Amino acid sequence: MVSRRQLLLGAAGLAGGSTLAGGGGAIAAEAYKRGFAEAQATGEMRVAKATLPWSGRHQGGVEAPAQAHTNFIAFNLKTGITRDDMLRWMLLLTEDIAALATGEAVMADPSPELIVGAANLSVTVGFGPSLFEKLSLEDKLPNGFREIPAFKIDDLKPEYSGGDVLLHVGADDLQILAHATRALLRDSDAFGNLKWIQTGFTNAVGTNRTGTTQRNLMGQVDGTDNPEFGSENFSNQVWIEDGPSWAVGGTQLVLRRIKMNLDTWDSLGRTQKEQTIGRTLDNGAPLNGDAERDPVDFEATNELGLKVIPEFAHIRRASAKNLDELFFRRPFNYQQIENLVHTQTGEQAGRLESGLLWTAYAKDLSKQYLPVQERLAQFDLLNKWTTPIGSAAFAIARGVKPGEILAEELFA
Numbered sequence: 001m002v003s004r005r006q007l008l009l010g011a012a013g014l015a016g017g018s019t020l021a022g023g024g025g026a027i028a029a030e031a032y033k034r035g036f037a038e039a040q041a042t043g044e045m046r047v048a049k050a051t052l053p054w055s056g057r058h059q060g061g062v063e064a065p066a067q068a069h070t071n072f073i074a075f076n077l078k079t080g081i082t083r084d085d086m087l088r089w090m091l092l093l094t095e096d097i098a099a100l101a102t103g104e105a106v107m108a109d110p111s112p113e114l115i116v117g118a119a120n121l122s123v124t125v126g127f128g129p130s131l132f133e134k135l136s137l138e139d140k141l142p143n144g145f146r147e148i149p150a151f152k153i154d155d156l157k158p159e160y161s162g163g164d165v166l167l168h169v170g171a172d173d174l175q176i177l178a179h180a181t182r183a184l185l186r187d188s189d190a191f192g193n194l195k196w197i198q199t200g201f202t203n204a205v206g207t208n209r210t211g212t213t214q215r216n217l218m219g220q221v222d223g224t225d226n227p228e229f230g231s232e233n234f235s236n237q238v239w240i241e242d243g244p245s246w247a248v249g250g251t252q253l254v255l256r257r258i259k260m261n262l263d264t265w266d267s268l269g270r271t272q273k274e275q276t277i278g279r280t281l282d283n284g285a286p287l288n289g290d291a292e293r294d295p296v297d298f299e300a301t302n303e304l305g306l307k308v309i310p311e312f313a314h315i316r317r318a319s320a321k322n323l324d325e326l327f328f329r330r331p332f333n334y335q336q337i338e339n340l341v342h343t344q345t346g347e348q349a350g351r352l353e354s355g356l357l358w359t360a361y362a363k364d365l366s367k368q369y370l371p372v373q374e375r376l377a378q379f380d381l382l383n384k385w386t387t388p389i390g391s392a393a394f395a396i397a398r399g400v401k402p403g404e405i406l407a408e409e410l411f412a
Contacts (some may be wrong), residue, residue: 048117074163075192160390200332257390
């Protein structure tokens with residue numbers, strides 16, 4: 001196979017890159033790694049040395065616990081980009097993902113000293129509906145994959161929506177994530193214009209016991225009914241089993257950026273919050289039960305004959321009505337400064353904006369996800385305290401074996 005350097009750089013570019021990779025930076029990196037190895041031998045740097053599989057039938061970053069830090073990165077194709085260009089881009093990404101996910105420096109890394117391990121780093125690559133139109137690839141769309149429509153509850157911002165190509169990068173160390181993100185942006189510079197980066201977080205490693213359901217910034221457990229990793233249910237809900245070959249073993253992803261009004265939410269009493277959600281705040285049990293994973297009984301009534309879980313409760317609207325509406329949910333929290341201008345004085349003042357980067361993975365978004373989202377948009381009391389401000393969908397390619405190129409069958 002033609003090497004990456006021959007394909008992308010040519011002989012002249014190769015000379016410059018080799019000097020950078022093989023000079024003082026590499027020497028410094030080796031010295032740093034010796035210290036890293038010594039720390040490993042004494043049981044230190046447990047987080048840094050942790051890795052996730054990067055190759056196989058599925059891409060990494062889906063059927064694995066959420067990392068503490070995450071970046072969703074979207075690009076729009078540069079003018080004139082062809083399918084051949086996409087293959088070059090995917091080759092660059094494939095090689096660098098293989099290096100980064102194993103704690104190795106990418107070729108010509110300008111700061112190899114920052115490579116101290118992988119910290120469970122993963123990179124998941126996907127493609128938006130607009131890419132298939134731009135490159136006349138409509139015949140290779142996976143079943144049920146299309147643009148997610150705007151709903152009446154949405155206030156979508158272009159800076160958080162859409163995109164031709166997605167890189168979802170996660171790691172348990174923020175510096176490792178930042179370094180990997182820069183490497184992937186360098187790979188992408190010749191092919192895509194950066195559209196947005198959305199940054200999220202969960203609890204740090206060691207904060208909770210393994211298997212603990214994540215909580216969002218409203219204090220709710222989020223993802224109780226998810227299928228277990230490695231289970232038949234997970235496979236049946238998430239992984240594409242038929243259709244175009246590049247997608248078989250892949251999945252479909254929707255990303256919703258949901259802004260929360262925590263100031264008014266925090267003013268509610270505990271009972272009001274639990275009635276809105278349909279679960280207790282302390283352990284996430286349904287209001288008819290005692291433990292988080294107790295069966296939900298929507299018909300249970302109290303001594304007054306009223307439904308224990310109200311008709312407007314979030315879990316009633318979000319629950320699957322049939323097996324076709326089951327999918328895998330994964331939330332990440334976010335915080336940022338929202339800049340406001342006082343209407344009377346004209347003074348600028350920042351305000352903390354908090355919210356959720358909410359993701360759903362399904363083999364067929366139209367069949368599994370959209371019916372649930374339509375119910376939530378129609379009537380969910382939680383909508384009073386949340387506003388979706390970003391929305392995007394991406395088809396996630398199948399995984400690769402060593403020597404293969406990501407999504408090669410799509411662009412060949």
